[in-house]
Amino acid sequence: MHGSGEEAREQFALLNTPLGQKWSGRAxxxxxxxxxxxxxxxxxxLEIYRICARMxxxxxxxxxxxxxxxxxxxxxxxxxxx
Incomplete structure (x- = not known):
């Protein structure tokens, strides 16, 4: 992950939301x-993430x-x- 800051760290953590957790694909x-x-x-x-968002x-x-x-x-x- 490039860049710094609390926001980037929070977003990176959301990328790692556990699979199968409700709404995790959207997160x-x-x-x-x-x-x-x-x-x-x-x-x-990004399109791959979009397609996976509902799954x-x-x-x-x-x-x-x-x-x-x-x-x-x-x-x-x-x-x-x-």
């Missing part, structure tokens, strides 16, 4: 929109990987998790 999508507006997430990757149990990261979309974003997430 992840809202956070993805935040990072898209900052130029950190591509429009194509609380669907992992947008797995979809991004399977579709080979958002490679720069995935790399950024990997860095943040290390």
């Amino acid at each position: 992840r999508y809202a956070a993805a929109m935040y990072f898209n507006k900052r130029g950190e997430l591509s429009d194509e990757a 609380d149990g669907e992992d947008p990261i797995a979809v991004l990987k399977s579709q080979h979309v958002g490679i720069a974003w995935l790399n950024r997430l990997n860095e943040a998790y290390q």
Whole structure:
């Protein structure tokens, strides 16, 4: 995750809302929109989060990987998790 600030940390935490939790897909999508507006997430990757938004149990990261979309974003997430 690039940038700093409490808002970015909060949005990053929302990206990690547990799968299957009610409304979790929408929370992840809202956070993805935040990072898209900052130029950190591509429009194509945001579309994956949008599609997954109504499916609380669907992992947008797995979809991004399977579709080979958002490679720069995935790399950024990997860095943040290390």
